[in-house]
Amino acid sequence: MAMRFSVLTLFPELVESIAQTSITGRALKNGHIELQTIQIRDFAINAYGQVDDALYGGGTGMLLRPEPVYAAWLQATGQTGQPEVVHHPEKVRTIFLSPKGRVLNQAMVEELTTCQHLILICGHYEGIDQRVLDVLVDEEVSIGDYVLTGGEIAAAVLIDAVSRLVPGVLPDQSAHELESHSLGRLEHPQYTRPSSWQGLKVPEVLLSGHQARIDRFQYLSSLKDTLVKRPDLFNQLQLSAGEYQELIEYTCQDPDPLL
Ligand SMILES: C[S@@+](CC[C@H](N)C(=O)[O-])C[C@H]1O[C@@H](n2cnc3c(N)ncnc32)[C@H](O)[C@@H]1O
Structure with a gap:
């Protein structure tokens, strides 16, 4: 209906x-x-x-x-x-x-x-x-x-x-499940072609074809974005000690001037 x-x-x-x-x-x-x-x-x-x-x-x-x-x-x-x-x-x-x-x-x-x-x-x-x-x-x-x-x-x-949450409205019904706020955090940064633009490269892992690594990268970059842009949301996330550790390692590998 x-x-x-x-x-x-x-x-x-x-x-x-x-x-x-x-x-x-x-x-x-x-x-x-x-x-x-x-x-x-x-x-x-x-x-x-x-x-x-x-x-x-x-x-x-x-x-x-x-x-x-x-x-x-x-x-x-x-x-x-x-x-x-x-x-x-x-x-x-x-x-x-x-x-x-x-x-x-x-x-x-x-x-x-x-x-x-x-x-x-x-x-x-x-x-x-x-x-x-x-x-x-x-x-x-x-x-x-x-x-x-x-x-x-x-x-x-x-x-x-x-x-956009009504079944059938979005072509891929699961699309919104990964979007900002659906999981209590912000969506990870996204990229499209060209893979290099004005000397700025798309993160290497996204071109690797290795789905498990891509998923982990997107999860960690989503956490990092949430921490930087919406610390109020980040503070409500229930992360395990292991996930905190992984996030620290990830942000150290890819230092951000805002952190
Ligand atoms: C000028 S506003 C009235 C504001 C009202 N006198 C007050 O101070 O609370 C006119 C109408 O705009 C709508 N409106 C204004 N701001 C809104 C908001 N932040 N969210 C939703 N509706 C809003 C409401 O329907 C409201 O009745």
């Missing part, structure tokens, strides 16, 4: 243009994922298309009103007649993209692939009235500790990261 994304937004074209490009675009065409964008303004409170209002308690900027967001959510859940807000986050999860949310990481992305339907609510302006968030949202997700103008790019990031 295809993984379904419904995005509640004032700027559907922004999410669509990103999702319809490259690998996610192909996944949409092949039916591995489905994308429904719902224009919040279609549920405006008046003929002027009003969806926002001034803040109670003062302050600059406008806030999205609860009624249009609620009506858009009902459409995403396919509800007609007597609406009901029922939460089954293990199957259908409503996520508000927000700088206050849990910061997205690969473990969260993997967990989200177990859902069948993700409903992504994008805020704009100052955000969204808290009451409708309290009623609808299962989880708030941030894509980093900074503030965007709207949730659309954050939604597109989440769709991209989740989609």
Whole structure:
């Protein structure tokens, strides 16, 4: 069954243009994922298309009103007649993209692939009235500790990261298992042709054809990259005494000015 994304937004074209490009675009065409964008303004409170209002308690900027967001959510859940807000986050999860949310990481992305339907609510302006968030949202997700103008790019990031784990989306399903963060460390440095470029040579071992040595080299260079670039991740790795020793020997053979 295809993984379904419904995005509640004032700027559907922004999410669509990103999702319809490259690998996610192909996944949409092949039916591995489905994308429904719902224009919040279609549920405006008046003929002027009003969806926002001034803040109670003062302050600059406008806030999205609860009624249009609620009506858009009902459409995403396919509800007609007597609406009901029922939460089954293990199957259908409503996520508000927000700088206050849990910061997205690969473990969260993997967990989200177990859902069948993700409903992504994008805020704009100052955000969204808290009451409708309290009623609808299962989880708030941030894509980093900074503030965007709207949730659309954050939604597109989440769709991209989740989609590439959906079976069939990547040509080689095991490819992502060796990528940065999947194993708690960063991917090893990679090289392609030519084997010598501007006097810089591809590491000899990669041309040797000796797969066991190549695997060990890639493992150790992945550990070294993690140590240098993300010591926070490195400190969480459970390495044996032997592996530490091997890493020390490897880095001494190939000294790095950053170490
Ligand atoms: C200008 S922001 C509102 C910020 C809000 N007033 C606050 O200080 O927390 C407008 C919208 O952009 C989205 N957004 C902003 N930064 C984000 C982030 N780091 N991750 C995910 N969504 C974000 C949210 O949907 C938010 O409602």
